[in-house]
Amino acid sequence: MEHGKKMIACRNCDTLFQRPILTGRGDVAGCPRCGSTLYSSAARRINITSALTLAALITFLIAQACPILELVADGITSQTTLTGAIMVLWHENVQFVAALVFGLTILFPLTELVALLYVLIPIRAGYIPPGFNRVLRTIQRVRPWEMIEVFMLAVLVAMVKMLSLARVIPEIAFFAFGALTIMLAILVKFDLQALWELADRLSTDEPNCPTGGEPRTEALQARQPTAATAVIAQSSAANPKPISQYVTALRTGLVACNACAQLDPYKRSVKNQHCSRCEAVLHRRHPDSLRRTWALLIAAGLLYIPANLLPVMHTATLTDTQDNTIISGVIYFWTSGEWPLAVIVFVASIVVPILKISVLVLLLITARRRSSWRLRERTTLYRIIQSIGRWSMLDVFVVTLTVALVRFQPFAEVTAGPGVIAFGSVVILTLLAAKQFDPRLVWDAAES
Template sequence: MSRGFGMSHYVFHENITTCEECDFVNSIPPLQSGERFRCQHCGHVLVSIHKHVAARIMGAGLSALLMLALAMSFPFLGFSTNGIERSVTLFNTLSVLLSHGYLVLGAIISLALFVFPLVYLFSVLFLVWSFQHKEVLNFAQRYCIRWLVVVQPWLMVDVFLVGILVALVKMSSLADISLKLSFWAFCGYVILLLKTITLVDKRWFWNQVAGKAADHPMIDTTAKQQGLIGCHFCGATQLGNAKHCDRCGHSINSRRPKSIMTTVALLIASLVMYIPANVFPIMQTTFLGSTEPSTIMGGVLLLWSLGSYPVALIILFASVVIPLAKVLALSWLCWQSYFPSHRQTEQKIKLYRITELVGRWSMIDVFVVAILTSLVQMGNFMSILPGPAVLSFTAVIVLTMLAAMTFDPRLLWDKDDAPSASSLARREE
């Protein structure tokens, strides 16, 4: 394809890489800024190189940190009813939960909002800075890339932002809610963090830190069929008897050990926790000394009765439909890895990708409870506290996310009767 600039300026040049979704060994042509390379077999994006990527990551990452600092420094939301006013900061979301003894829920909120995003941002900024300072210890760079890969699925600031909007709709009929200065800074922080994530490519980072991966003779087939192993962490291709990746040092296996067994166990555990999550109240509201518990479905029905149909549907799908659908989808994929149907493997992989994508959005209801708890604390006149179902529901979300991570999609391709590898490399500007 026409690249639009000098033919000799390559920012990524690696001979082969192995797809983590289908195990197909791909021959990679030299890539320039602005190009993307997809797996020849399944279409999964393997390498994405953005123009001026280092400068853009540094700019977006530093700006995200600045927006977070501003979001933590000023009032976040205002709450007023019957002449009583209350203003909270972003940190109150955590401190109120801890002061009422909800230590586990407070830890989850702090990890999702502060710890994981800060680890991610500092790691990526350190890596970009270290590319210009060769004296930096290489092992520090390697650990930072590992942190990026591990932490990224658990970044949920965008889910928290949607949770704020849902909470505001829930309280709009009971009180006047005002958006303070920090709320808009938090919106900027979310946008900039998401932009940083889109600019990060783990294969490009490993290429910068550890150089090109070792080359191997290849044919158009999977690594397993060639007696090779693809590293799930950096994409390098190793000999079949290797136990650790020569480039990143991570332990490698041709297929994840006990993948189906682990996935099924996590799904069973999530189903067990799904029952108390929907039976017990997720939130307890006190008004004029009278406490009224509310289950997940009770909250959906209340929003529907108030005419907030879009928000009611969001909560219904995020808190009820998605967790159950994810369990059913992963269970079906586990079955397909042993007893494949006549459906094309590409369709099964699309289902797996959707399952991975939507799982974390079920955290909306947990964040709504946390926000309302920090905002509505007016003694016996009006207060909101988490119910016993919060931790059960959080466990459902975490367990289903872990189940999706432990499932090895390459097992689906192993059962493919006639894998097609004749398509051309898909590279996009």
């Protein structure tokens, strides 16, 4: 539908806006109602993004092929690659954690980089590649799950932790992962929605609109409902309009595609309505959002207790055997004088999971009661837990590296404990719970 290309609905509060014109680099169209980002101009740099994606893929392959760290103790040397660390976990019968680390640090990042190149290079050349819709939706699904930056922080924490056992030497992959972290942080700024629009122009041969340019904003059709105009760089936050003045897609009978943001008229008679642009299944709200989020959250809460009580590592030396829990790791860093690392591990492994669970419980209860209490603040909390939730994987990655490197048999050896399985499960369940929750339910109370 033509109006679906001229308007956009906020993903977090469902408010309708005219699609804004962003003229400068780094401009961001923000929702004045809930403060979320609607649209970014960073995606105009197709050439730069294509080159950066290719460089990131090469760097990724180097990081996977070379050792990360090397330990030297009493003439004994130990080193590992990321793949080697995963294999050690697999052979120690913690296959769940091995599969988890493989997916978050190898499979998902590699999938995103290869898929991005697959769509960027043809789009830059002026044509749409086969399977464009499926590939772009795949990128959107895997992007939240790639955690190279968390793994890089885990490498730094593991280095400090193992300095008391041996001399630690950074290898080639250490620097490759550092460079890859920066590249992926830049690529995350690339707004995938612009690729859908570029594909639209290529398919319709829209004149005077070069590939990589910014979309033009036209006047809305007279038959369409009035929508507020989005502002640039969140400037409306200082003077927001009353909530009652905003028009939502739900109220006007439109439904926004979760994949490409296309707006289509909602058809109640169609059981599985598909997006007119990308053919994804359309939902006015995530199906059974509250029930699914509650189920995942309860499971995470139950596993959080053994995750903190059970040991995540077993350390065996010639003179002593010790079990290490998450709390004992924090205490170790604090008592050894590494208080910045103690704070980082405490926040990532203790504070963040508790914060995620608490915030989601608050959102679920208030959404269920259709409360209109502090709508904007609750949406901000939701965005915060979405952005910080991934950092809870820090301890899992630290255990992975420590187990793979400290293998100075018979002098010292570290093996994974059952606590790391429980803790990894807690992290994944809370991330899934946050994805299942539909923040638009928070704002439905204002509509009613």
